[in-house]
Amino acid sequence: xxxLESLNPPQxxxxxxxxxxLLVLAGAGTGKTRVLTTRLAHILSLRKATPHQIMAVTxxxxxxxxxxxxxxxxxGGLPVEGWWLGTFHALCVKxxxxxxxxxxxxxxxxxxxxxxxxxxxxxxxxxxxxxTKKWNPKMVASLISDxxxxxxxxxxxxxxxxxxxxxxxxxxxxxxxxxxxxxVNACDFGDLLLHMITIFKDPENKQILxxxxxQFQYILVDEYQDTNVAQYLWLRLLAMREDGRASNICxxxxxxxxxxxxRGAEVGNILRFEQDFPGAKIIKLEQNYRSTKNILAAASHxxxxxxxxxxKTLWAEAEEGEKLIVKGLWDGAAEARFVGEEIESLHxxxxxxxxxxxxxxxxxxxxEFEERFMALSIPYKVIGGLRFYERAEIRDALxxxxxxxxxxxxxxxxxxxxxxxRGLGASTIQMLQHTARASQISLYxxxxxxxxxxxxxxxxxxxxxxxxxxxxxxxxQMSKIHHCELAKMILDESGYVDMWKQDKAPDSPGRLExxxxxxxxxxxxxSFSQFLEHVSLVMENQQKDHAEMVTIMTLHGAxxxxxxxxxxxxxxxxxxxxxxxxxxxGLKGLEEERRLAYVGITRARERLYISHAANRMxxxxxxxxxxxxxxxxxxxxVVDVQNEVFGRSxxxxxxxxxxxxxxxxxxxxxxIVRPTTNxxxxxxAVGARIFHDKFGxxxxxxxxxxxxxxxxxxxxxxxxxxxxxxxx
DNA sequence: ACTAAGATAGTTTTT
DNA sequence: CTATCTTAGT
Numbered sequence: 001x002x003x004l005e006s007l008n009p010p011q012x013x014x015x016x017x018x019x020x021x022l023l024v025l026a027g028a029g030t031g032k033t034r035v036l037t038t039r040l041a042h043i044l045s046l047r048k049a050t051p052h053q054i055m056a057v058t059x060x061x062x063x064x065x066x067x068x069x070x071x072x073x074x075x076g077g078l079p080v081e082g083w084w085l086g087t088f089h090a091l092c093v094k095x096x097x098x099x100x101x102x103x104x105x106x107x108x109x110x111x112x113x114x115x116x117x118x119x120x121x122x123x124x125x126x127x128x129x130x131x132t133k134k135w136n137p138k139m140v141a142s143l144i145s146d147x148x149x150x151x152x153x154x155x156x157x158x159x160x161x162x163x164x165x166x167x168x169x170x171x172x173x174x175x176x177x178x179x180x181x182x183x184v185n186a187c188d189f190g191d192l193l194l195h196m197i198t199i200f201k202d203p204e205n206k207q208i209l210x211x212x213x214x215q216f217q218y219i220l221v222d223e224y225q226d227t228n229v230a231q232y233l234w235l236r237l238l239a240m241r242e243d244g245r246a247s248n249i250c251x252x253x254x255x256x257x258x259x260x261x262x263r264g265a266e267v268g269n270i271l272r273f274e275q276d277f278p279g280a281k282i283i284k285l286e287q288n289y290r291s292t293k294n295i296l297a298a299a300s301h302x303x304x305x306x307x308x309x310x311x312k313t314l315w316a317e318a319e320e321g322e323k324l325i326v327k328g329l330w331d332g333a334a335e336a337r338f339v340g341e342e343i344e345s346l347h348x349x350x351x352x353x354x355x356x357x358x359x360x361x362x363x364x365x366x367x368e369f370e371e372r373f374m375a376l377s378i379p380y381k382v383i384g385g386l387r388f389y390e391r392a393e394i395r396d397a398l399x400x401x402x403x404x405x406x407x408x409x410x411x412x413x414x415x416x417x418x419x420x421x422r423g424l425g426a427s428t429i430q431m432l433q434h435t436a437r438a439s440q441i442s443l444y445x446x447x448x449x450x451x452x453x454x455x456x457x458x459x460x461x462x463x464x465x466x467x468x469x470x471x472x473x474x475x476x477q478m479s480k481i482h483h484c485e486l487a488k489m490i491l492d493e494s495g496y497v498d499m500w501k502q503d504k505a506p507d508s509p510g511r512l513e514x515x516x517x518x519x520x521x522x523x524x525x526x527s528f529s530q531f532l533e534h535v536s537l538v539m540e541n542q543q544k545d546h547a548e549m550v551t552i553m554t555l556h557g558a559x560x561x562x563x564x565x566x567x568x569x570x571x572x573x574x575x576x577x578x579x580x581x582x583x584x585x586g587l588k589g590l591e592e593e594r595r596l597a598y599v600g601i602t603r604a605r606e607r608l609y610i611s612h613a614a615n616r617m618x619x620x621x622x623x624x625x626x627x628x629x630x631x632x633x634x635x636x637x638v639v640d641v642q643n644e645v646f647g648r649s650x651x652x653x654x655x656x657x658x659x660x661x662x663x664x665x666x667x668x669x670x671x672i673v674r675p676t677t678n679x680x681x682x683x684x685a686v687g688a689r690i691f692h693d694k695f696g697x698x699x700x701x702x703x704x705x706x707x708x709x710x711x712x713x714x715x716x717x718x719x720x721x722x723x724x725x726x727x728x
Numbered sequence: 729a730c731t732a733a734g735a736t737a738g739t740t741t742t743t
Numbered sequence: 744c745t746a747t748c749t750t751a752g753t
Contacts, residue, residue, distance in 0.1 A: 059742070059743090060742065060743085061742090061743085087742080087743060088743080089742085089743045090743085111743090113743085188742050189742085190743095192743080211736080226742095259740080260740085260741075260742085261740090262739085262740065263740085263741065310735080361739075361740075362739045362740065363739075363740080364738090364739085385743085385749085421729085421730085423729075425729050425730090426729085427729095460733090469737095536743085537743065538743085554739090554740065554741085556739095556740050556741065556742095557740090557741085575739095576737060578740075579739095580739060580740095581739075581740085592740095596740085617744075618744095619738070619744060619745090620744035621744085
């Protein structure tokens with residue numbers, strides 16, 4: 001049991017407390033994953049349970065596979081087989097395939113994604129004559145998902161819950177959506193949990209719930225702070241015994257890192273743990289093994305401003321380390337330039353680019369850095385963005401596969417019914433959908449029915465018969481030929497590959513490549529349906545690259561990761577904390593933003609740069625921004641403030657204590673920013689976009705009497721007289 | 729039925 | 744600003 005030796009006392013206690021409910025509050029960098037995996041290995045090596053009797057729930061597939069590897073390596077490299085390890089959704093699918101009949105589904109049901117969801121809802125709204133401009137189908141879809149996250153079925157909602165949404169038809173829509181899903185034998189992500197909860201709650205199915213309760217002797221849940229109500233209820237159903245005692249459930253999480261409230265996560269779940277699971281023990285992991293003292297101090301001071309937290313105090317034996325660099329810059333471009341230069345200098349000092357990460361609040365912020373890095377030839381990778389399975393050609397191909405495997409999959413059929421173009425237009429499709437809805441049958445069945453009549457033009461009828469015949473043929477081949485061969489056959493015979501071959505767009509060769517990659521990815525799976533299941537649950541692309549690169553990603557994407565050097569750009573009011581978060585959920589939103597800041601800071605091991613720009617282009621308009629309030633929380637003694645912005649903002653000044661934080665080199669006096677007016681009457685201010693007859697468009701950098709310094713888009717930096725320019 | 733020009737809206741994201 | 748959707752025209 002040498003694996004216990006390397007743990008600190010609370011870590012060891014968390015591993016050895018195997019019986020009864022346990023909450024492990026693990027601060028950032030305190031060895032959370034290590035405790036989880038060691039605990040699992042411990043239970044297995046003491047033979048307290050067989051793998052089959054263990055359930056381990058993670059939030060991502062990536063976390064699940066990491067856990068699989070780490071546990072087996074702790075046990076001497078032997079793979080652990082037969083345990084229930086996976087995401088909430090993956091575990092629910094496994095269960096639901098067994099009991100699908102109980103909620104009116106066939107066990108080969110399809111799992112639809114957000115895109116399909118929205119399209120289906122839009123159709124239903126149009127059928128109800130709802131104005132899809134007034135009520136955005138996307139919004140309606142997310143409302144329904146929210147109800148599902150809260151484990152609320154249509155029957156459990158009343159008019160008070162939905163108000164006047166969708167002209168009071170929201171509950172009706174939700175109900176129709178569910179019944180339509182049943183007809184097409186499909187589930188959305190929320191349903192996976194909700195259906196299982198429905199099954200578990202029904203006294204008729206008591207023996208099913210009992211069977212699982214008996215089976216899972218040990219339950220482990222990672223990232224508990226990110227669970228939503230439905231996930232919580234599902235867990236509780238499995239983890240509570242009939243006599244009201246909790247079984248051996250161990251939840252690991254950090255309330256300070258709860259950053260998914262906007263998609264239904266309830267911090268309350270972790271805050272309420274002791275009440276929910278009577279007799280629960282709570283162990284706090286507070287020793288940080290990741291960051292320097294300075295970085296930790298910064299993180300602690302930021303998060304300390306939050307009201308609702310359980311309260312942990314991180315400490316470290318590490319060195320103080322370098323001070324954090326807080327840099328104020330003129331605009332987003334200057335910020336990108338600064339980061340680029342700093343990275344070049346770090347790289348020349350033998351820091352690997354792999355050690356460097358840029359963590360942004362929102363996806364669009366990556367662009368400025370990408371442009372700059374391309375200009376400087378700094379290799380970089382953007383994590384996130386559109387994923388492999390989200391590309392149009394991949395989704396189309398998958399839609400073909402889905403209809404082959406499960407003809408009632410309307411959403412998939414609609415997607416490709418006229419791709420490639422077959423002359424099946426909106427009117428034909430509408431007629432088919434109408435028939436399908438009216439007779440409560442799937443689109444595929446509707447096509448079969450309608451093509452037996454003369455309601456359609458002969459040409460259209462012919463095309464439809466040909467199409468369904470092809471699908472029938474492919475379905476027949478499923479049991480006869482290898483699934484990769486079948487995939488190639490489908491893509492070929494459907495004309496889909498030809499469609500891209502004939503497309504002259506510059507990206508079509510790449511799309512054909514992607515299709516090839518898709519087919520080769522199928523090799524790893526045993527069957528067509530197994531592959532489809534994998535794809536619907538695992539949307540991430542697992543391509544590994546060996547080259548040295550800087551990582552650019554969102555703060556959300558960075559949770560659970562660490563880097564020696566971290567850049568946190570865009571710390572400005574409105575951007576971070578995000579205005580929208582604060583507008584939508586007020587203090588709750590602000591606190592979540594602050595946790596996000598905490599997550600960002602604690603990703604850094606050795607060096608941390610935080611930057612903010614005074615001016616930023618937002619949706620094509622220049623806006624000036626104040627430094628983020630989170631900066632004011634950083635203790636003076638751990639930061640080195642370098643402000644390149646001449647006029648310091650009122651917020652920065654108003655925080656009083658920060659007034660002395662201007663680096664020695666800055667000389668703000670000669671650079672007072674004062675707008676001027678030209679003879680044409682245009683107000684000319686620094687940062688304004690202007691036009692010059694000879695040099696074209698540009699931006700005002702500096703005003704010096706009637707002479708103005710301008711950065712022209714084409715001509716570069718020039719000094720011109722104010723009367724030669726006008727406002728753009 | 730298809731294409732091209734206008735309108736519109738626009739975090740964070742996994743499953 | 745730009746990606747996406749809608750509408751009008753052929």
